[in-house]
């Protein structure tokens with residue numbers, strides 16, 4: 001049985017990244033989107049990547065309908081494990097991911113039965129599901145009967161906090177839980193919240209095994 005992993009998203013300073021490493025999070029996400037308050041430059045992400053060299057932490061690049069040239073620049077400079085993609089992809093983007101050995105992770109909206117059909121017909125086996133909104137908003141999907149019919153491996157994003165982790169892990173068994181604003185206080189990543197989320201996930205994973 002595989003355990004649900006955790007990704008802390010929107011890391012934009014060195015101290016927080018080092019803390020993620022110290023407490024052994026499974027993955028971190030860097031947002032490459034100029035309109036986001038969590039945006040980081042490629043140069044900064046290169047430094048972050050160096051800091052993670054000796055670790056097994058997965059690196060996610062978060063992008064919103066990026067230009068191909070921009071993606072190439074990211075991939076040439078940083079070893080990215082997952083491209084968390086908001087928007088409409090094309091073959092060139094997906095092929096670029098293959099070329100750089102990066103998993104393409106499309107973000108799907110989930111509101112209704114219509115979205116369930118779209119997701120189950122998707123050609124990707126592992127996808128991210130998030131309430132319609134572009135990232136980091138604290139809004140959560142409604143896990144209704146239709147949601148439980150998703151036949152894909154999923155990452156759940158949006159609105160995750162200490163109180164709902166157990167329910168999500170138990171019911172959905174996602175591959176990843178993805179949290180950003182849920183570990184922030186006044187827009188700053190908070191170490192106490194980060195630790196308590198990790199603790200709650202570990203407990204939920206254990207309870208899910210037995």
Ligand SMILES: O=C(O)c1ccccc1NCC(=O)[C@H](O)[C@H](O)COP(=O)(O)O
Nearest residue numbers: 009036135136137138158159179180181
């Ligand atoms: O964080 C952003 O500002 C952002 C902007 C544009 C696209 C994605 C973005 N973030 C992605 C994430 O942080 C996570 O995938 C997720 O949305 C976190 O949700 P939440 O815990 O509710 O903040």
